[in-house]
Amino acid sequence: MLNKKITDLLNSQINKEFYSSYLYLDMSNYYYDNSLNGFGNWFGIQTQEEYAHAMLFVKYMQNNGEKVALEAIKKPDIVYAGFKQALDEAYKHELYISQSINDIYALAYELKDFKTMQFLDWFVKEQGEEEKNVDELCKRFDLFGTDARGLYLIDTELASRVFTAPSLVI
Numbered sequence: 365m366l367n368k369k370i371t372d373l374l375n376s377q378i379n380k381e382f383y384s385s386y387l388y389l390d391m392s393n394y395y396y397d398n399s400l401n402g403f404g405n406w407f408g409i410q411t412q413e414e415y416a417h418a419m420l421f422v423k424y425m426q427n428n429g430e431k432v433a434l435e436a437i438k439k440p441d442i443v444y445a446g447f448k449q450a451l452d453e454a455y456k457h458e459l460y461i462s463q464s465i466n467d468i469y470a471l472a473y474e475l476k477d478f479k480t481m482q483f484l485d486w487f488v489k490e491q492g493e494e495e496k497n498v499d500e501l502c503k504r505f506d507l508f509g510t511d512a513r514g515l516y517l518i519d520t521e522l523a524s525r526v527f528t529a530p531s532l533v534i
């Protein structure tokens with residue numbers, strides 16, 4: 365059994381991870397709709413990763429005998445003003461999720477819940493990587509993406525991304 369405050373935050377994190385998956389699917393669709401299939405693919409992989417993250421939280425709750433309370437997933441409502449905006453929004457979203465994971469970690473630390481801290485270690489590292497990946501993509505877009513040929517090359521490169529399941533085993 366886990367502390368009630370921890371289970372509340374974990375439940376809410378499950379919803380945030382499913383929302384992340386939904387948000388990235390919306391971004392993926394936006395790029396596919398605009399024939400940027402590489403960007404569409406890249407965000408499609410993000411969608412799968414976020415779903416996998418949600419399921420890791422579900423599994424952790426179940427492994428600890430806790431009931432998962434699924435909440436409604438918010439509808440993504442961003443109206444994209446241009447190809448860069450989805451990237452900026454994705455970066456902002458990753459910072460928000462990192463903060464959310466850090467908040468759970470801080471509570472686990474306060475409660476001396478070492479098991480949850482150890483579980484979250486992987487997510488802290490993963491968030492660092494995700495922030496870096498999106499930030500790099502934003503910077504490369506600024507450098508090359510405003511030129512049609514540069515945009516084509518980035519799109520072609522992003523088309524090769526494939527999904528790899530999270531390395532965390534719980």
Ligand code: OFO
Pocket residue numbers: 381384413414417457458461490491494
């Ligand atoms: Fe769930 O990995 Fe970032 O948001």
